[in-house]
Amino acid sequence: MTVRMASVRTEQARSRAHRQGADPNVPVVEFRDVSKVYGGGSVGLDGASMRIGRGEFVFLVGPTGCGKSTCIRLLLKEIEPSKGELLIAGRELNSMPRSRVPYMRRNIGVVFQDYKLLPNRTVYDNVAYSLQVIGETRQEIRRKVPDILRLVGLSTKLHNFPDELSGGEQQRVSIARAFVNHPPLLLADEPTGNLDPETSIGIMQLIYRINRAGTTVVVATHDSQMVDKMRRRVVELREGRIIRDELSGLYRPDESTTEFAVRLRGELGVGDEGHPN
Amino acid sequence: MPATFFLREALRGLRRSSAPALAALLTVLLTALVLGVFIPIVQATTGTANEVRSRVVADVYIKDAATQSQQDQLKTSLEDTSGVKSVEYISKTEALERAQEKNPKAFREGAELLGANPLPASFRVTPEDPDKLDSIVATITRSPQPALDEVRNREEDTDKILSATGLVKALTAGLAALLVFASIALIANTIRLSLFARRREVEVMKLVGATNWFIRWPFVIEGVIVGFFGGLLAVLLLIIAKQTFIDPLSDRFALLAGPDTIDFPLLIVLLMFASIAVSAIGSGITLRRFLRV
Structure with missing residues (x-):
């Protein structure tokens, strides 16, 4: 059973690789000593290097201001790195002309903390827009959009406007929009940042299902519970530097029981002097 | 498919943000109206001035x-x-x-x-x-x-005529330049305001992978529609004003019809064309600022 699943997955991966005309060994995302210094002199990223392979599920973790969002924005070519090279599917982003950027973005699905839905369009039209952008025919749109909305569990809210939906539902719409044309790479910037824990689990399951279908997923988050539960690859950033990269990690680095106790006591505000030893 | 898609998008945009669109339409209407009244006046004045000067x-x-x-x-x-x-x-x-x-x-x-x-x-x-x-x-x-x-050369007369008509010509030229500048600034500002309200929308479109022209076309079509109706209303008002005020007067006083002014049909075509072009190009250019995402 598992073997068959795996073979199906490689099949899918191969067909996707074929579609892109890319070598399956080339990492989907590669940071080569990338730095980003913003205009005011604040450091977004400081000499970060990492490779993310096809089909991986990666958490970018760390406190706010550590460079998670900078990574996402760099990958979308919303901002340019100050130093270093950034490659997506082997393609160098710095040398990419501006006119190619929209076509590059069509191969990347994005999910944001604030959903970024188009406020004057219905759920259906929001999802349809990313298909209209790539010039999909109307029949194809009529076929694909209800399909994907059923997948995210919103088949009854097709004609509602975003402001008539709950936060979790809006995030589902934005995931549907990001995934409707099956991009090989999905970026999520704090996808559960505005949601309660239970809704967050639903969203994360959805993203996980997308990953299982063969899409490479990068999730920037500070939701430690989620990261601990999922046990996937964790890249921890602090002040723009990558300080940890573990294949199946926790939000905090693995710590011994004593370390954990010290941290817990510190967080509870109980001093060591209160301890009998 | 894209042409009808862009048209539907433009209509949706107008419907969804009708207040700014109406403001832009009013601006175009007023500007066209003022220009429509002012162009014949400037021409009549310079025409008269030139006629006087030819007597030198x-x-x-x-x-x-x-x-x-x-x-x-x-x-x-x-x-x-x-x-x-x-x-x-x-x-x-x-x-x-x-x-x-x-x-x-x-x-x-x-x-x-x-x-x-x-x-x-x-x-x-x-x-x-x-x-x-x-x-x-x-x-x-x-x-x-x-x-x-x-x-x-009847020096005194000549000097008077030259300085007076020169002043009139300089004044009307200055006023015309000022008016055109004010019109363009006003329309540009209104368009910028109505687009500013939608800059987030443009940002999202860019992140989904829309090309600049894919985003721009509906806005340009919106501009054409706003400009067309603004210009049309202005022209209708001008026609009504001409028929009720100017035409009866010019029958009675030959003087008013005297100096060569622009043909009324030509004026109408010019105003319509200017309204549409300014608002369409205006929205297209103003959008550039928001497209740099």
């Missing part, structure tokens, strides 16, 4: 004793002087007739009294450029001709 002439009086060949020589030399537009011969009798017309009492009785025509024959010199008359007069007096008696 110099009279070259001929000696009574000059022979025909000397007169001809004088005429060709006047015609050859640079800056001269035309030379008109006024004989002694013509001069007397004109004088009598202007001042019947003095000249009719005077002529009878004198028994002879006291007025000399003359050449009336019209300059190409009224401002150059002084230098033309100087050139004529510098080259002595046997037939030439005296040159007069």
